[in-house]
Amino acid sequence: xxxxxxxxxxxxxxxxxxxxxxxxxxxxxxxxxxxxxxxxxxxxxxxxxxxxxxxxxxxxxxxxxxxxxxxxxxxxxxxxxxxxxxxxxxxxxxxxxxxxxxxxxxxxxxxxxxxxxxxxxxxxxxxxxxxxxxxxxxxxxxxxxxxxxxxxxxxxxxxxxxxxxxxxxxxxxxxxxxxxxxxxxxxxxxxxxxxxxxxxxxxxxxxxxxxxxxxxxxxxxxxxxxxxxxxxxxxxxxxxxxxxxxxxxx
Numbered sequence: 001x002x003x004x005x006x007x008x009x010x011x012x013x014x015x016x017x018x019x020x021x022x023x024x025x026x027x028x029x030x031x032x033x034x035x036x037x038x039x040x041x042x043x044x045x046x047x048x049x050x051x052x053x054x055x056x057x058x059x060x061x062x063x064x065x066x067x068x069x070x071x072x073x074x075x076x077x078x079x080x081x082x083x084x085x086x087x088x089x090x091x092x093x094x095x096x097x098x099x100x101x102x103x104x105x106x107x108x109x110x111x112x113x114x115x116x117x118x119x120x121x122x123x124x125x126x127x128x129x130x131x132x133x134x135x136x137x138x139x140x141x142x143x144x145x146x147x148x149x150x151x152x153x154x155x156x157x158x159x160x161x162x163x164x165x166x167x168x169x170x171x172x173x174x175x176x177x178x179x180x181x182x183x184x185x186x187x188x189x190x191x192x193x194x195x196x197x198x199x200x201x202x203x204x205x206x207x208x209x210x211x212x213x214x215x216x217x218x219x220x221x222x223x224x225x226x227x228x229x230x231x232x233x234x235x236x237x238x239x240x241x242x243x244x245x246x247x248x249x250x
Contacts (some may be wrong), residue, residue: 004056005075007047009036015044016245017112018084019237020076022048022092022099024118024226025170026149026163029054031089034230040238042245046079048072048095052166061169063132065098065177073102085113085244087237089226091174093119097210101183112244114211115237116191118223120199121206122179132172136164143167148224188213190240192233194225215240 052061088096189211
């Protein structure tokens with residue numbers, strides 16, 4: 001029986017590498033499901049599904065990074081014993097980084113590649129204000145300003161009442177996370193950002209200090225370019241996966 005922590009849209013028995021994708025705060029597996037039939041062959045897609053959403057809705061959302069990694073790692077460890085690649089967007093990138101740190105601490109190999117998408121480095125706090133403490137009205141207004149949640153969802157009170165606990169939990173992790181134990185991951189990284197994102201360039205580029213080699217990409221769009229310009233993101237992912245699988249130098 002598959003863990004509710006992992007959504008594997010399409011099994012690939014011939015896969016040579018696991019692509020593990022982690023959503024942004026408030027996001028679910030649906031962000032990456034459209035990638036299923038657009039990835040190159042020899043890759044199996046696995047999407048992390050945090051508690052409080054999708055088929056994992058019955059578990060209480062987790063609002064602490066340490067507790068999240070403690071709970072997630074045992075569920076995904078079997079995927080990390082094989083060749084794997086991490087893709088995270090925004091908070092998902094930071095979760096991915098902490099997950100890899102835990103893997104290395106447990107004597108597992110580093111990923112073959114790590115995609116940093118829409119995120120400041122772990123040395124920079126993600127937000128200046130504690131969004132998770134806002135009233136429901138203010139919290140929803142903040143979500144509207146971020147332009148990452150469909151308007152029809154934001155205007156559906158019953159649905160928002162259902163989603164708010166997991167949204168607040170994610171934002172609490174994002175608001176409070178700060179990396180004190182810097183670990184340099186022995187793999188290459190692709191750093192992707194949107195040209196209209198609010199994250200300072202210096203804080204995005206600082207990710208290069210956490211890996212042995214980096215390639216930098218800038219795409220049109222705001223913080224949620226992963227949705228608005230998904231085809232360009234997938235093109236970058238496929239190119240790097242091709243390089244990895246067929247031993248092409250960066």
